Every structure is written in C-alpha cells, then in structure tokens.
Amino acid sequence: MDPTIIARLSEIVGENDISTSPLERTLYGHDAAPIPGLLTRFFKTTPDVIVRPESADEVARILCLASDSKVPVIPRAAASWSLGGVIPVKGGIVLDLIKLNRIREVSRDELWVEVEAGVVWQDLMEQLLEQGLTVLSYPTSAPSSTVGGWVSTGGYGIGSLKYGHIGQQIEALEVVTPGASGSRTDELPRRSLFTGLYNHDPRSEIRSVSKGTANPKMEWFLGTEGQFGVITRVKLRIRKHPDRTAVRGVCATRLQDLADLVGELTGMREVPYCVKVLDSGLMALRRKLRGVDAEDKNLVLAVFDGSAKEVRAATAAFDQIVSQHGLEPIAESLAEAEWEERYYPMRIGRLGPTLLGGETIVPLDQLGPVLSEIRSLQEKYHLEIGTEAHVVSKGWAVVLALYLADERKALRYMTRLAVIRDIVHIGLTHGGKPYGLGLWDAVYVRRRFGRKDLQELKRVKKRLDPNGIMNPGKFFRADTRFGIPIPMPLYATLMNILSLACRFL
Template sequence: MYQPVTQEIVSRLEEIVGKKNVIFGDAEKLENYSHDELAEKEYAHMPDVVVKPGSADEVSAIMKLANEENIPVTPRGAGTGLSGGGVPAHGGILLSVENMNRILEVDLDNLMVVVEPGVVTNDINEMLAPHGVFFAGYPMSLQSCFVGGNVAENAGGGRAIKYGVTGRYIMGLEVVLPTGEIVEFGGKRVKDVTGYNMVQLMVGSEGTLGIYTKIIIKLLPLPTSKIDLLALFPDVETAINVVPLIMTKGRLIPTGIEFMDRLSISTTHDYLGEKMPYPETNAALLIELDGTNPDQLRDEAMAVSELLMENGVIEVYAAETPDTQEKIWKVRRNIAEAFKAISPVQSLEDIVVPIAQIPKLMPFLAELSEKHDVLIPCYGHAGDGNLHATIVKKAETEIEVWKETLPQVLTELYEKMAELGGTISGEHGIGHKRKKYMPLVVGETEIALMKKIKLAFDPNNILNPGKMFDL
C-alpha cells in the first residue's frame, strides 16, 4: 500500500521546487490534472498534490523522496493523451513537466535539437523552419501536446508511412529513474550499439520506467512542396486494395494515406453542412506526397492518380495550394468532432492490423455495430493499418445499457485484432484504459517479462503505477 501525501510531504516538496510550483488543497486547480483527453470519465482520478519541477535535479529529489516514502508519482505532459497515461490512477504526486519547456540547443551541424519534455511539439518545428530542417514526429495533437508525452507514448500520426513514428528520431534521453538517479541513454549518435537499446525501451514506456528530462532529437531536411490527393471509391475493398499498390507497383512512399469510411464521411458532411459530390462513394483515401522538387512531386501525383484510376477509383481531386489542401483535409479533421456532436459518450479506439487485413476488418465492424446496436465509424491511417474505429453510443441508447455493452464490444473487437495479426493500440497507448485487455493480444510470458523490466527500474512500483499492467 502507498503512503498518503501528508502536510509534511508537501512541505518537503515545496522545499524542492519552491512554493509557487506546488498545488495542494485547491480542488479546482487539482482537477485540471485529474484527466487527459479520454472521453470516458471513469479513468479520471484526482492527484493529492501537483509539483512542477524545473530541472532534472528537482525531478531527482522528488523521486528520491517518493521512493523513500512510498508515494506514487505520475508524470504528465500537456494532458492530451488518449489512454489515461498521465492520469494519477493511484493519487499521490502528479509531476507536471510544464515548467521544463526550454529548447536547450539547436545543433545544425549535427542535425539534432535538444529539448526539455515540456516543449509543445509544434513549437520545435516553428523554431526550426527558417533553418530548413524539421522534426518528423507528427502526432495529430502537435499544436498542443508536449514532446515528452510524444516520447512516452511513441506517438504516431498521419505521416508514419514515410517518416515512421516518434521513436525513430529520438537519439538520446536524460532520464530520472524511479529511484532518483539521473542517467543518460544514447546521445547525438545516429548509430550506437553500446549495450542494450535503452533509448527505445524508454520510448513508449508510458512514463512507467523513468521521467525524461532532456530529449535529443534527430532532424531531417524540410520538404518544401506538398500535394494532397482525395480519392473517392465505390467500396472499402477497392480503396484498401490500392494502398499497397502505391508502394509496390508505384514504387512510391507517400507521406501519409488516410482512410475514411462512408459513415465517417457522411456524418461529417452533415455536421459541416456539406454534400458528397458522388453519392455512390463508400470510402475515401487522402494521399499526401511531399518533397523538395515540385516537378517531381507533380510526376509522382500523376503516377498515383493513374494507379488509382486503373484500380477502380470514382474520382481523384488534387490539391497543391494550402487553401485547396485545407478544403480536402476539412472532412478528415472534423470526423472526431462530428461524432462528439452525435454523442459525447464513446470509446475512441486505436486498433492496428497488417494493412492487407483492413478489408476483412470492415465487414466485421459492420457486424459488430449491428449486433450491439452502436455506431462504429472507422477512419485513420490506412497506410500503416492504424485505424481509429470509434464505438459511439446511439442517442437513443440508455447509458446503463451502454455501460454493459461497451466492454463486450471492446473484447470482441480486440479478439478480432489478435485473429487478424493486429493489436489494440498503434499510437495512443495502453495506459489505464486498455490494460485489462492487453492479455488478449500479448502472451502471458511476454507480459511477465515486461513486469520484470518494470521492477528492474522501479522496485517499489511508485512511478505511474496502474498503467499498462498491474503488478
């Protein structure tokens, strides 16, 4: 059992970070730190105290105190998470990295940037743009999320086909361990096989193995041109079948390939007061290409368009300017909002399947939807098989019925993932929300090994307990 946060503990925390960086006894302020962006309120939990350290040394002192006194600590970024990873599930100390928000170094000669965890992801690229380089991590919440949270969740997003996910760019980390030691993994080195790959073990560990206090990020040359293609299809299978062809036959790696099913498109059209140009559309792909040579990009867009036309597309729209691109992206961007307008009671999912399995997934979602009388729109990152199927309560369904139904729907959905060679989270994480389902897709021995790793780092299980699995 964990120990409570007493007034004496609060005083010691105040000594470490200064009185103004501690929130205690103010329910309204504490409440802001009790949840993330999950729609489901049951995963929220109040912290006993919030601390906002300003340095690795302060984080270290907090962890030493917590470890000695057996008090749980939950690290938190901007609170934009979607699995409850930054929610203090066991109360205790909420450690917000919001004050550690400096860009420490822009090292153009090494094509690296060194940042603190509390920097807003998009700010890094705004600062870098004049230098002709960028950080290719691209979570959908980049305008508000912190880079530390991106690393903790190994955030993905819509450009992973070409650029991979966050972890690919993380070269080094300064980490405060649960026991308080400050360690360094990796560095400004693009090749490093000196011991186990501790950097990538830390990436995606959901704040359970350590707290990042410094992040070394590799940069790429900034693309200067972009073309978006919106392709409408008569059915899901035709749309999905073309996805691998772009890479195998077209020999092109697009920046992203987004997918939207009919329900996602029509609901969003209704929400936006727009109309589908071709009523027979049952699926759409949004294909993004980027590069530094506009002529070559046009050639590539042409090649993709031809491939689409040979493979059953109804119509392709190309957008080369920011204005037309925004028009094309408008529906995709508004899907989540459109379904929230129908019902805020929902479960945003983050399933992944091997891309060739997507056609099998779609009729299954339709069956599941009918069987349990819920809406299941499906959209997301088709190019990497990561789809945000969302279980949405119908307006007429009683909340009590929904509460009984949802776990059944999730169980059947996740079991299907296992059957299709997929998994239950591609980029949002396990956190609090999905931990009870992890055994459906990860073996017992595999989970036992993960728990041993957790205990190797955190023998008293005080750092972000209750996430990913229970010990």
C-alpha cells in the first residue's frame, strides 16, 4: 500500500490506533473459523493496515481517503462470525470497530438505548440491568459479539421468537457510506437523528436512517455484512427486566416428535421468550466433554419470562401441551443448567481440535426432516455432529450444525468443508435459505435474496459505494485475489470431489 495513505490514516486516527505490524496483520487475516492453508493462496487475507477509529467522523474521513485511493475497507467488530466477512480478500484497510464502544444514552421512560456499534451485547445487558432494564433479544455470542456486528449479519437469536428480528427493534441507525471519490451525493438526506454529532469531511456521507427513511432504506444495512457502509450507532428498543424467568425442558427419541411440539409452542398465547432444539448428537458431544456417557435423546428447551402471573400461566399451558404430546419433561434443574450453557454452543470444540459448522434458516414445518437429514451426515461421513435449532418466528428456525475436525491434517480438513455445503443444501432442499453469505457462502447470494431483491441490492451498491471499496470480493460473489470470481459450477464440482473424498479419508 502507498505509504502516503498509511501516513494520512495515521493523521486521522492518531499513531496509537494504526498498525502495520506483521504479527497483528496476520492475526487480522482470520475470524472464528480456521482457513485451510491451500485456500489462503487464492485470497490476500492479510490486510495492509489496521485502524481503530473512535468516532463516525474518523470513519467518514477514512472512507473518503479509501474511496479516493480505491483501497478496500473491511469492517471488523468482534470477528465472532465464521463466514469470512471480516477476512480481507485483496488486502486493504481493516477498520477495527473496537473503540466505538460507548453507551450514549438510555431512556428509562421511553425504553430505548443509543449505543455505538462496537458495544458488546453482554456489556450492554450488564449496564441496563443496573437500571432494571434489558434488551429484547441477543445472539448467543453475546459475551463477545457487538451490536453493529449482529445488525450487519443474521439478527436472529435468543428472544427473537417473542420480539422478532433485530431489524424490528431498531429505531434508528447512524451509518457512514463511502460515496464517490471527490464528490458527494447531495440528494440524499443528511438530517441527523443523533443530534449535534459530527464535524466531518464535507465529502463523506454520515447518514441517519430510521424506519420511515426511503433513501437510504434501513433494510439496506440489515444483514448486508458491511457492503454498503459502516454502522456507527444504533438506537434500540429495550424493555423492563422481567420479574420472572422459567425454563422447561422436554426430551424425546424421535426428532419429529419435538419438531411437532415446537410448532405448537409458537402458537401459545404467552409466546415463549426462547424455544430451541438440541439434537442427540449435540447432547452426546456435551456429555462427552463432561466425561459422561451419552444418552440417545433429543431435547427441547422453552423459556418463558414476564410477571410472576404471566410465567405461571405460560408454564401451566406448556405442561399441558407437553402431556398432550405424550412427551417426557426433564427435571427443572437440568433444564436450567442447559439454559446457563446458552452462550457456549462452541464449547464442544474442545473435543476437536477444530470445530466447523454450517447454518441455514428453514421453514418450521420442515424442521423435523432437516434435523434428521443433518443427523444422517454423521454416518455418511463418519463424523461427530451435533445440531442446535432456534425457533425464531412462527414460521422459521435457524439451524446450526457443528462437527469436529482437525485443521492439522490439511488434506482431510479440506474434505471436511464439503459437510458445510451439505448442511446448507439440506436447508435449501427443504425451502430454506443460507443464514449468511460472507466469503464462503457468497455463491448462494441469489438463493438468499431472490433475483429481484438481488438486483436492487446491486443497484444500491453502485450508488452508495461506486468505487466498490466496502468489504469487496464477498457477499455478491466470492472473488479470488486475482479478481476472478468463483463460479457456482466450479464450486459445486469442487465440493462434490471433496464430499467423495470426505467419505474415505
């Protein structure tokens, strides 16, 4: 990278918040999933420089500079996502958002909070709890992941069944978009909902986006993985901390029995705060980790919260539904212990040495067959695989299947990547979608959005990011460092070969 760009970046963020150290740059070439060495040859995963801005103004000036110089910018928060969204494909500037970590304002009366995008969910929840408040929903990665990261990716997690997708909880966003080099798009609104904030470079685009904003639309920044700009602030609806929480668990040998049960739970008058299914493979891995023998049972956890009266009514209704289904409740203490584990689905990775996983969002009425087919991958590939499914709405469940691998055995490890493809395909064949795209699942972009929405997103990309500097080479297509995208037929052939090899290696 041109040293003058580095010098100008240093002027913007200050010399303590910029790094070109080889060690640090190597570390910033990774996310939660280890990349096989062979694949790194096709991508320039090591960034040229890392910067840590601490205001929207600094972000705006960085994007201006990058746009003028046509240098890639990769937003990076906690890097807890594993689809390669924070990994550079052609080097460039990694924009580490760790310093945008202030909780700006809390309104107890109107029940909202305004935070910078790099605020970690658990920190936010702890601060709110001191005032008897809490968030509506959060990802299970809450101990490390950030508010902006979840807005930019999946947005479904614990509490989604009751309160909906993160997009339904956002009142306003502050975003910085790069704009064209040397110009600005004056027709776009720039009135701030977050008053008196900026004193930015006149060519940069710091925008406030709320539900009613037509241009830009809030949806353009939900789950679009840093393609259109950087989210710097989020105004979120919150709630009073519930008086009571009750956890119930039910186990069964047949997955379909539990799938039928969860379908009925979504129709309850007191909507559960969370309903999730843990298949017998996951339970076996958990027990193995604790050194206990496996039991071939699948589990459903249902969590209810609210006033003491509401929780009493909901748990009584739940017990009745369970008994009508002829299913076996587990002891409340066991259910509560499972609930305490909710932040650590990846802990089984300690059995690894490596943990890989595939994720898909599927229609709820297909949950039984999807879980059974994923289960059958265990035999097909001689793998230890476990699956967790979160019911996120009346019609949909997010399914995360995890399996053990060993990155030290390079060839074998490569073949294990085919299993991720199989997991996503099982979802797709049952009317589901990929849950995210990043680098590794970018080939499914059309399946995720459909033709019409994808065309609109491509138009938006051209307008908001005309020089294509925002997180390039992923989401819309997986680009190699040579500028050649990975075409779907090549990807499919490669995965078929790996899949075949995976059965025998």
